[in-house]
Amino acid sequence: MQLNLRSTFAIAAISLSLVLNPAAAADPEPVFSHPILTLESATFSSPFGMRNDPIRNRPAWHRGVDIRGEIGAAIHTPADAIVTYAGTKAGYGKLVDVELSDGRKLRFAHLNEITVSSGQAVSAGDEIGLMGKSGRRQLAHLHLEVRLDDKTYDPTHIDDLVIFEGCCATTD
């Protein structure tokens, strides 16, 4: 009887909080609350935009940024998201795409190992894969893209997104 009363109370409290805060029922704004990499040796190795392609050795548009690190370094989702693709793709090697509640997509490529599956819900800070060099003949690095409606954006210019500690959060 006591247990029943308690669970009735709990349900009433949850219902009341939804009534008092109707936004809680809608899609929340995405919040970047965790760095993508917590690896101390992480550094940028290639910027977004026009650059000399290191494999073809000619100018090419780079749709993301490259972060150099170590094979096997854990890669985390910086916000709550849904995994929209986890698999391989030509030019990208092993990659994970996640979609945020506002429709922005983050792409993590050249992974050594994928640790999530398509359709999975992930929370900020969850590991989604391990750094590698699949799909490119270079040193281990993460290729990171930010997309919205098939347009790519410079990941270092995304408000509140921390790619690695001490790097590039721009809140203005």
Ligand SMILES: [Zn+2]
């Ligand atoms: Zn890249």
